[in-house]
Amino acid sequence: MHKVTIENHKNMQESFSLIIFGATGNLAQLKLIPALYDLVEANLLPEKMSIIGIGRKELSHEEFRAYSNDVLHKPNRHHQHPIKDEVAKNLLDRMLYVSGDIAQRELYDKLANLTKENESCSNRMFYLATYPELYPTVFNHLQESGLNNQDCGYVRVIVEKPIGSDLPSAQKLNQLLASYYKEDQIFRLDHYLGRETLQNLLTFRFANNLFEPLINKDNIDHIQITAAEDFGIGMRGGYYDSVGALKDVGQNHILQMIALATMEAPKSFDNLSVTNKRTELLKQLVPETDRLIFGQYEGYLNEKDVAKDSKNDTFFAFRTQINNERFKGVPIYVRAGKLLPRMVTEIAIVFKNEAKHLFSNVVGGDDPNMLIYRIQPNEGIVFRFSSKIPGPEFKIQNEYMQYCYKHTAATLPDPYLRLLNDALRGDQTFFVDAEEVEAQWQFIDPLIAERKELFSYKPGSWGPEQANEIIEKDGRKWIEPSIGFCSF
Ligand SMILES: NC(=O)c1ccc[n+]([C@@H]2O[C@H](COP(=O)([O-])OP(=O)(O)OC[C@H]3O[C@@H](n4cnc5c(N)ncnc54)[C@H](OP(=O)(O)O)[C@@H]3O)[C@@H](O)[C@H]2O)c1
Numbered sequence: 325m326h327k328v329t330i331e332n333h334k335n336m337q338e339s340f341s342l343i344i345f346g347a348t349g350n351l352a353q354l355k356l357i358p359a360l361y362d363l364v365e366a367n368l369l370p371e372k373m374s375i376i377g378i379g380r381k382e383l384s385h386e387e388f389r390a391y392s393n394d395v396l397h398k399p400n401r402h403h404q405h406p407i408k409d410e411v412a413k414n415l416l417d418r419m420l421y422v423s424g425d426i427a428q429r430e431l432y433d434k435l436a437n438l439t440k441e442n443e444s445c446s447n448r449m450f451y452l453a454t455y456p457e458l459y460p461t462v463f464n465h466l467q468e469s470g471l472n473n474q475d476c477g478y479v480r481v482i483v484e485k486p487i488g489s490d491l492p493s494a495q496k497l498n499q500l501l502a503s504y505y506k507e508d509q510i511f512r513l514d515h516y517l518g519r520e521t522l523q524n525l526l527t528f529r530f531a532n533n534l535f536e537p538l539i540n541k542d543n544i545d546h547i548q549i550t551a552a553e554d555f556g557i558g559m560r561g562g563y564y565d566s567v568g569a570l571k572d573v574g575q576n577h578i579l580q581m582i583a584l585a586t587m588e589a590p591k592s593f594d595n596l597s598v599t600n601k602r603t604e605l606l607k608q609l610v611p612e613t614d615r616l617i618f619g620q621y622e623g624y625l626n627e628k629d630v631a632k633d634s635k636n637d638t639f640f641a642f643r644t645q646i647n648n649e650r651f652k653g654v655p656i657y658v659r660a661g662k663l664l665p666r667m668v669t670e671i672a673i674v675f676k677n678e679a680k681h682l683f684s685n686v687v688g689g690d691d692p693n694m695l696i697y698r699i700q701p702n703e704g705i706v707f708r709f710s711s712k713i714p715g716p717e718f719k720i721q722n723e724y725m726q727y728c729y730k731h732t733a734a735t736l737p738d739p740y741l742r743l744l745n746d747a748l749r750g751d752q753t754f755f756v757d758a759e760e761v762e763a764q765w766q767f768i769d770p771l772i773a774e775r776k777e778l779f780s781y782k783p784g785s786w787g788p789e790q791a792n793e794i795i796e797k798d799g800r801k802w803i804e805p806s807i808g809f810c811s812f
Contacts, residue, residue, distance in 0.1 A: 339446040339477065340373040340748070341439050345426060345462060346454030347377025348391070351484065355515075356453060357395045358403035359740035364415045365408070368745050376438065377421045378431065388421035402738060426458050432469035439471070447477040449747060453484060459497065463504045472504060482511040482747055485576050486567065487756070490772070491765035498758040511747045512761060516577040517754040518739030518746075521699045521729070525584050525671075526598075528697075528705055535695060539586070539673065540650045545692060547656040548672045548795075548803055549581055552664035556621065556783070557638070561629030568637040568775070569661055570618070575768045576756075578658055579606060585671050585697065586646060586656075595753040599760060606763040608647045611770040615643035615797075619788040620778045621663045635778060638662045641791040642771060643798075657795045659802065663783040668805040669699040683710070688720040694803075702810035703736065704728035728810035 342360075344352060363369045377388050393416055396407050422438060424431030439446055448471065452459060463481075466472045472479055483501070488494025501510050516522060529536050538544075551573060557564040564572065580602070587605040590597035619639030625632055639661030645654065675693040683689035694708040704727050711723040729736060746754060756764075779788030786802065795802055 340370045340449070341376055341446050342373065342449050342451060343376045343378065343435065343439075344451045344453055345378045345458075346452070347388070347421070348379035348381050348383075349453055351453045352377070353395045353398075354400060354402055355738070355740045356451065356744075357392050358400060359738055359744050361396055361407070361411060361415050362403075362738065362741045363745060365411045366741070368748075369418075370748065373418060375415075375419050376435065377419065378426070378435070379421075379423060380425060382423050383421050385420050389416040389419050392416060392419055405735065426454065426465075427461050429465055429469065432465040432471060436469050436471055445476040447479075449480045449482065451482045456486065456488075456497070459483070460500055463500065467504055478509070478750075479505070480509050480511060480747060480750070481505055482513055485512070485514050486571065487512050487761045488765065489567070489571065491762060491769050494761050494765050498762065502758070507757060508750075508752065510758075511743075511752060512756040512758075513743055514576045514580060514756055515739040515743065516580050517756070518741075518743040519699065520736045520739075520742075521697065521703045522581065522584055523742075523754070524705070525697050529585075530589050536589075538675070541652055541654050543675055544651075544654050545674045545676045546654060546798075546800060547582075547585065548674065549578060549656065549658045549660075549670070550672075550802075550805055551578060551581075551658075551660035551669045552666060552786075552805075553662050554664060554667045556624070556663045557627055557630070559628060561627050565630045565634055565636050568618075570637055570640045570768065570772060570775070573660055574640060574658070574771075575764050578660060579609070579764050579767065581669075581671055581699070582606075582609065582644075582656060582658075585673070586651060588650070593753075595751060598753050599755075599757050603757070603760040603763055605646065605648075606760060606767065609767050610645045610647050611767050612643050612645070613770055613774045615794050616771055616774055617641050617788060617790045617794060618775050618778050619661060619781045619791065621661075621783050622780050623783065635775070637775060637778060639664075639781060639787045639791070640771075641787065641794050643794055644767075655798060657800070657802070659787060659791055661781075661787050664786055665784055666805075666807070667701060670805050671697040671699070672803050673697075674803075683718075683720055686718055686720050688713075688722070691722055696806075696809075698805075698810060702728065702807070704810035706809050724806075724809045726809050 344356060346352060360375060383391065393412060396412055420438060422431060422434050424434060450466065452462065488497050583602040583605045587601040590601045618637040620636065621638050624630060624638055625634060641659040644656050673695040677690065677692035689710060691710060696706040698704050698706060706724050706726040708722050708724055710720045713719045713721050743754060779790045781788040
């Protein structure tokens with residue numbers, strides 16, 4: 325095998341290895357390799373950093389580089405800007421590869437030799453872009469082969485969602501992690517926490533004093549969250565049919581959106597304060613098992629790698645409430661699923677409109693104000709208000725004040741760029757800690773336990789009709805997300 329030696333250097337703080345378990349998989353192709361390219365382009369990678377890929381495929385270092393170069397040039401809807409040769413070369417020159425079975429000690433000895441060969445002393449970050457059932461064996465082998473040793477440079481580990489499949493399994497994984505690493509070495513990644521639009525939600529709330537004083541039960545009627553995808557499960561049947569929509573996106577992305585939109589202000593903008601406030605909020609969420617439905621799109625059972633009698637959800641809708649003084653009695657309605665009419669994720673804060681006001685008898689004068697955080701597409705923050713229609717008659721219509729990103733999802737910095745950079749710098753603010761992930765499962769498990777009945781829905785509809793009852797019982801309606809605003 326062709327050997328590559330990265331220039332030795334004295335300062336161990338500068339020397340760094342990112343070791344990706346599962347470097348030939350889907351996640352590495354779609355997200356990690358493109359994000360590493362972006363980090364090189366933005367000059368954010370430590371100068372003396374090597375990237376070591378691991379997979380079962382027999383590849384030389386050169387072949388892994390050629391493979392990674394192909395990955396960068398393949399069409400990728402998450403990464404659409406042109407690839408510059410000099411940036412790609414800078415990235416590829418850092419790349420090494422070790423082939424072998426993750427379950428076998430031999431692989432770790434090869435890895436230890438390679439890291440020693442390149443650096444006598446190096447910081448190491450292990451990225452687990454492979455199957456969760458392999459984690460125990462990975463941690464064990466890393467320990468036994470001395471690769472977890474921090475005598476000479478720090479060790480960090482990045483673990484992808486899903487963290488467990490319910491509360492007991494998440495607790496077990498957290499205990500396993502804790503038996504090898506300290507919490508400040510563990511980076512549990514939910515890429516939603518790295519989204520620009522969600523991080524901006526915190527800025528919008530806590531760097532401005534305009535709306536924040538109104539975000540409470542005295543002024544808010546209810547909150548709605550829609551997370552709709554206009555495509556089905558594609559080739560991901562094997563994975564998707566083992567989890568379903570609520571576990572795939574509800575347990576993590578949706579709960580993080582609720583937390584960011586409603587958590588109390590942290591004392592300061594640092595890891596512990598922000599994470600603690602998210603966790604505090606998650607613990608206050610009340611699972612309402614009588615306001616919950618699950619759906620499955622027609623045709624799901626014929627999808628590749630899906631069990632013919634699958635009782636798996638591709639849609640869910642529920643109501644929840646926050647058990648604290650600030651939000652007591654304010655319902656939060658959530659709906660999410662696949663093969664819905666269009667791709668849209670948004671949080672709508674609907675303000676109260678009870679008082680008879682000056683124009684409540686005028687045509688169009690009775691609609692509530694809304695503050696909408698549009699996560700995707702047409703990313704932005706929008707305020708809906710009533711405005712007089714120009715003309716001789718006194719009529720009112722809804723208008724929108726909007727802040728729109730000039731970027732689209734494809735050109736906004738990818739969450740993986742942000743999160744990899746944070747992990748490199750040791751910043752865990754936008755990573756999920758052990759207590760937080762357990763609070764998420766504490767909320768989700770009782771809902772999953774109710775997944776006894778599935779309602780089917782037509783592809784292209786807004787889910788099963790029964791989803792309407794969840795909100796209509798309270799005299800409210802689902803808001804059809806607007807395509808009008810922030811589209812240029
Ligand atoms: N794909 C996504 O967009 C996505 C998003 C969020 C989270 N995740 C999570 O990320 C993880 C990886 O997902 P994925 O979609 O990338 O899976 P994948 O495409 O099946 O890739 C799995 C990777 O693991 C390697 N691997 C598997 N068994 C191995 C073994 N015994 N020894 C050595 N290497 C082994 C494979 O290498 P070979 O190909 O050489 O066998 C491959 O590189 C999962 O936990 C998933 O839940 C994925």
